[in-house]
Amino acid sequence: MSFVDLIFLICGAIAIFSGWRVFCTDSMVRASFFLLISFIAVGVIMLLLGAVYLGVALFFMMAVEMMVMALFMVMFMMNPAGLNPMKMVHQDKFAALAGVVAFFALSAVAVFGDFPDQPRPSDLDPVVTLGKELLGDSMLVFESAGVTLLATMIGVVAMSSHRGRYGDANAGSRPPGLEPGGMPAFSGDQEGSSGGHHHHHH
């Protein structure tokens, strides 16, 4: 067994173990960061595969994303640190079944799939190739990704920002009616501060 194999096995074990811990820990913050560890281990495996750019990019993408996920977990979840015991999984039997099926399906692909086996040409620089691709055939895809991201940004701001074009969210903002033009779904107190935002997540 070569050194690379050893690292691969260790990282694979870390990825699976921390992925499993995500569902066992009570704390939302811990769960997010266990997921981060899992992704980092996968990133290292990508490095071993020679995908240096993708592996490293996975680190920074996932670090930011898991940080934000942890923030939102703490913002929305009651008992975010798991001070009171709770069950982190729903429909666990179905999920376990789906997991097993997915595992075997992917394993089947891995075992029976017909993979090309020619080695990477030694002078190929994946980052350069990727860059050329972005400026070549995939330019349209690339630019439309920009438009998609813009739509995401606008949607995010429109939904989450407190101060909008029509003034503060709490000044006159009401939940929408159940039917167009109908009464607000929740007729709360006069300040319009809705009390209906209990988050029954677990």
Add this chain to the structure above:
Amino acid sequence: MAMNWLRQLAAKAPVPVYPLLAGNLRTDIQTMGLDPRIEWVASPRHARVLLVAGELSPATDRAFGKVHDQLPGPAASIWWQGQPLDSLADGATILDKADDLGRVAHQLQVDLLSGKHRGEPALCPDEPPEPWQGLGDIGHGGEGMMGGKPYGRSMAMPTDDLRDGLQLDPMAFSLGPFCSFLPPGLEANVTLHGDVVASFEVCSTPYPSLLPGVFEKALEGPVSITELELARARHYLHQLGHALWINQSGTVAHAVFAKARSLKPGESLNKLKKQLIYTGFYRSAGADKGVLGDSQALMTGGVAARACGRGSDARVDDDGYRSLGFKPLVMDRGDAAARWWLWLEEAQRSLQLAHDAGPGHVKTSNTRSVELLRGASRDGQLPEDGTAMLEDLLPGLEWSEAMAVLASLDLSAVQRAGAGAEGTL
């Protein structure tokens, strides 16, 4: 007792001391911190020695016990200007002269490190904050996900938010009276939504500030304007230094305290002035916050009022000052930065007045109306405590802005040194 080499090295470090102020002694503490053998720390966790400055009152015993026990042991206390608690009186280290602090603290550090001093006993009982109400072995919660007292503390329940139409879990705690970032003695119940202050309820007012001797005399009869103004300049520089420290400019603050220790009449503060402008101090955290309303400005008086454009300065009623061509300094912005700015301007002008008055030549003439360090005395009436306005001023501010605004206001009552006996002490 023998120490290993690491402890010998550690003994040479400046002693990390947490200053616990049981009186309005921040100015003295700041001067004492110039001693290179000690170093003030912001949290008792970082301290080896506790300096208890002032006379503890029975009302704060519990709070004192909490802070005292939070020093990782073995730790010891030094008592200055006050009697040790009975339970700690045995072998207590008492400081007679402020200048001795470095030596005494250093000796204490050596004793603690060598094991000669075993540390002080804890004052609070060694038990969890609240009885564990739990089901599991380690005190896991009560019923449901939110109830109970997991690990000995209750969990927050949602309340309406200050700004959003959301319901949020408030973060509620009481602060003080021994916080290094609050005025000494101020105790408050604070509720935060996120890091924004949702409510700030003052539970006990800061310790009254005692008039320096020369102001005491100015209320009795004519005193030298030079002396009076030097004391004033010193005071404002110390206030400014504290604001700098809160805003993470500890080194500059230290230099300001060092300057304040040896002020000379006519000295120029231009270098400091320029430095603060160019480094953006007047645009730092909270600088544009804490604008006082009219009644708040009048209540606070002094610099805070003049920073809002309320040009009352009792010195215009004094012939001595009038002969020096005195005119009050007024600004109209009224925010924290305006008060910081005016502190420095006042200090500069006081130094100028001290110079113009010459040593002992020009004296004050009016004893009925004297401009004190905060506000004015009118017919023997001294400024009263104004911390109640914080309840209106701080909510809605982000934490660091709120702390900066607090550091721009001097709201404690003013007391004459002799009046301490019938005061709160």
Add this chain to the structure above:
Amino acid sequence: MTASLTNALLVMAILAIGVYLVAIINRAWANALGHSGAGNPFTAPFYSAASLWVAPANTTEAPDAMAWHLAPVLYLTLAAMGLALVPWSQNLVPVDLTTGIVLWGALEPLATVVIFLHGWSANAHLSMLGAYRYVSLGLSYLLVSMFVLIGVALPAESLQFSAVVESQAGLWNVIRQPLGLPLFLLVGLGISFWGPLNFADSNDLAGGTSSESSGRARLVWQAGRAVMLVAFSAIGATAFLGGWLGPVLPGFVWMILKTMVVLAMALLLGQLIPRFSPDRFLTIAWVLLLPLAFVDLVWAGLEALP
């Protein structure tokens, strides 16, 4: 394998020296600015470190034990990995990764995660406030840092730090892309939460994320901050001041000198400039610094066009 070990040991040595250097320069600046208590810059760091070493440890009522213990260690580790990317001379590059710039970009958000964990895991109010406040900063300077570093990658046609140095043989990036270094300096103060960007461990929170820790855990935390600042300075010197390039003196001497210049600048700014308000900095970072970083990138791009 042997080469790897030698390089690793070299980085460890630089790490140790770096911590000492930060302490020396910081104290020297404090002395210069009129701080009477800073002590002898050369001996005082040892005393302070020993004092922290022998100080007893602390814990809180119900901490996230593992995260609290590991956060300072992980921060130090991230800082060391950043330091490893620095090319000290043409032949002395501990880790000459073809995607070094991307890895540095990954270390920044990972550091944010670790700093957040450090403040969060104590389950104490003031330290947690510091942690949340820091995240607003950590996520704001990230883009600025990435844009600025991509700017230096343009003329180099590579994401490798050694290639970035070689691309500056004609003219240093500090002149070609004048906006880069000032923007990057702010990033450095942010990532080690120093001075004006010390949102995590500030005085108005009684020490913020470290307000509950003492002793050796705090020593590691402070050392991590120092190493992070050194790593940042060395990367700054590499990316903008031409790294090992320079006449007469050997390459690594130039590199050390340039690193010290950036480090000294960062430390001076740290002592002089008061802390921003987090609210204000958020706006500044996105509305002022990010567009400036765009300008820097376009500038770099136009300049690099053949």
Add this chain to the structure above:
Amino acid sequence: MELTELLTLLIIGLLTFAVGLWLSGRPITKPQYRAAPPWPQRAPFLGGGSPENHAWNRFHARYYPMTLLLIAFEMEMMFMYPWAVVYVAEGMKALVEMGMFLAILSVGIIYGWREGAFKWQ
């Protein structure tokens, strides 16, 4: 080649981690641990005050719209790095393309700014 560099990085990481663990000493953070400091020492520091509840609660991070914007923006960095490498080779075309891409995203930033997404909510 690359794997050697990564190995060095791994060694450096592990070595620093080990040194850091040794420096930071024995963990005493577990409540069950016998040498844990007494309870009063472990209470959260509030200058003599006391908390009403655990610090670990739902926490309203006031800058949350910014984090969402960042995630959207950060996706774009994935494209920037490969672009930077081929920039000089591709010349003007690369500049125009990335300029267009950035311009599109800048609209998002400007919109966010206008709606106050970069303020404490």
